[in-house]
Amino acid sequence: MRADEATLARLMTLSQQGDKQAYAALLEACQRWLRGYYSRRIAPSSLDDLVQETLIALHTKRASWDSARPFLPWLAAIARYRWVDHLRKLYRAGEHELHEELIGTDDEPAIAARISLDRLLGLLPDPQARAIALVKIEGLSIAEASQATGQSESLIKVNIHRGLKKLAHMIEKE
C-alpha cells in the first residue's frame, strides 16, 4: 500500500465511519510511514516503542482529523507531539549509531519536507538542535557531546532543556 496523501485520507475517512478493513490498511500504512518519519531521529532501540505510541495516539485522537483537511500534516502533528514527548522523557540511550535505513519512501517530497522532524529541529538555534541530536537522539553522554561541539557540559544541559521546551511549543510549525 502506497502511503500517499489521497489514499491515507480515503482510508481515514472510512475508518472514522467504523470500517475495520480500511482501518487495518491505514494502520499498516501509517506504521510504515512513521518508521520512515522517525528514522534517524530516534535511537533505534526506541523506534518500535515510539511508532506504537503514535499509533495508539492516532487511534485515540482519530476524531481530531477532519476529511476537509489533508491527512499527512495531521499525522505529522500527532507524530511530532509524541516524538517531543518521548525526547523529554528519554534518559541517555545506550546506542551511538545512527539508524541509516530509510524504511519506506515518500512520494510527495515537498509535503514531506514541510512536515519533517528535521524541519522542526531546524527551527531551533543550532547549538540547541545539536545538543538534542547528539544526546537525546544519538545517545552520546553529556561529556561526549561537550567534546564534539565545544560547548561546556553545563551549556549542553541548558541547551537540551531550553531546546526541548521550545520544541514542545512548535509542534505545528512548518
Add this chain to the structure above:
Amino acid sequence: MMARNSDALIAELVGGLEPVRPLRFGEGLALALAAAGISAAVVAGVFGLRTDWLAGVVNPMHILATGLFLGLALAATVTVVVMGRPQVGSDHRGWRWAAAMAGLLPLAGVIVGISRGAAAMSYESMAQGAECFAVGGAASLLVFAMLVWWLRRGAPTAPDRAGLVAGVAAGAFGIFAFSLHCPINDIVHIGIWHSMAVLAMAGLGRVLVPRLIRW
C-alpha cells in the same frame, strides 16, 4: 520496551474501532458561542440589562470596551477550536493581536487610576469592581467547560498554551456577558476589574487545563 509487537497492536486497535464523529471547526465554534449566549442570557435575566440601554442611551466608552472584550473572546475561541484539530502548518498566534488591542484597557485604566491617586481606590469602587470580577468570572465558567471539553476530545499539541487561550476566551466572554449589566463606564473600573476577570481565567486555564487535556 512494549511487550506487544506492532502487528498485535494493530489487530487490537482494529478490533476496538468504533465510528467517531470528526471534530468540525463549525461545531466547535457553535458550541462555544452557544455557551457564551446562554451565559449572557442568564446574566441579563438575573441582573438585568443596563438601564441606559433600555432608555435608548449608549455610552461610547462602554461600547468600545465591551467590543474589545468580545473581539478578544471570539479570536481566542477560534484559536482554541483550531488547537483541538492539530496540523503541521497551523498558526495559533492570531488571538494575540486581539489581546494586544484589549490590553489597552488595563493600561489606560492603570494610567488614569494613578493620575487620580487615592480617589480611584475608594471602598465603593473596590466593592463594585469585586462584584464585576466575581460575576464576570462565574459567567465564564460555562464557556470554559465547553472549551476544555472540546480540547479533551481533540489533540492539542501545546496543552499549556491551549489552556491559557481557553481561559482568555472564557474570561473575555464572561466579562462581556456582565458588561451587558454593569452600569459603570469609568475606564479605571473597566480597565482594572473587567480585565482582571480575563487575566484570572487565563491563569486558571494555564494552571488547570493542561493536566485535563494532556494526551
